[in-house]
Amino acid sequence: QVQLVESGGGLVQPGGSLRLSCAASGSFFLISVMGWYREAPGKQRELVATITRGGNTNYQDSVKGRFAISRDNAKNTVYLQMNSLKPEDTAVYYCNAYSQPGSREYWGQGTQVSVSS
Numbered sequence: 001q002v003q004l005v006e007s008g009g010g011l012v013q014p015g016g017s018l019r020l021s022c023a024a025s026g027s028f029f030l031i032s033v034m035g036w037y038r039e040a041p042g043k044q045r046e047l048v049a050t051i052t053r054g055g056n057t058n059y060q061d062s063v064k065g066r067f068a069i070s071r072d073n074a075k076n077t078v079y080l081q082m083n084s085l086k087p088e089d090t091a092v093y094y095c096n097a098y099s100q101p102g103s104r105e106y107w108g109q110g111t112q113v114s115v116s117s
Helices: none
Strands: 002-007 010-012 018-026 030-039 046-051 057-059 067-072 077-082 091-100 104-107 111-115
Touching: 002 091, 002 104, 018 030, 018 091, 018 111, 030 067, 030 077, 046 067, 046 077, 057 067, 077 091
Parallel strands: 010 111
Antiparallel strands: 002 018, 018 077, 030 046, 030 091, 046 057, 067 077, 091 104, 091 111
């Protein structure tokens, strides 16, 4: 069983920055892919960015060049640095991770990010 605890959300003005963190804990051999998804009111949850254990990254087109995902394998923690934030980035951001063996998927509880003047 894996627990994912997120932190770092909040309210920021357009053009501002936030850094989200997500730490995995519990009983597992290793965490393979980690990522961030977001869910805005009235919309489906969508992928923001993912990162493999080896550091390969994937981003949604709308955040490329503004967001950066990274991870610390020793701490089983994934980060999302969000720069040049826009009002359309407002959403609940969820941490996602897969544990091995078995590719079991886990979700965090979500953290609110609000971009508004």
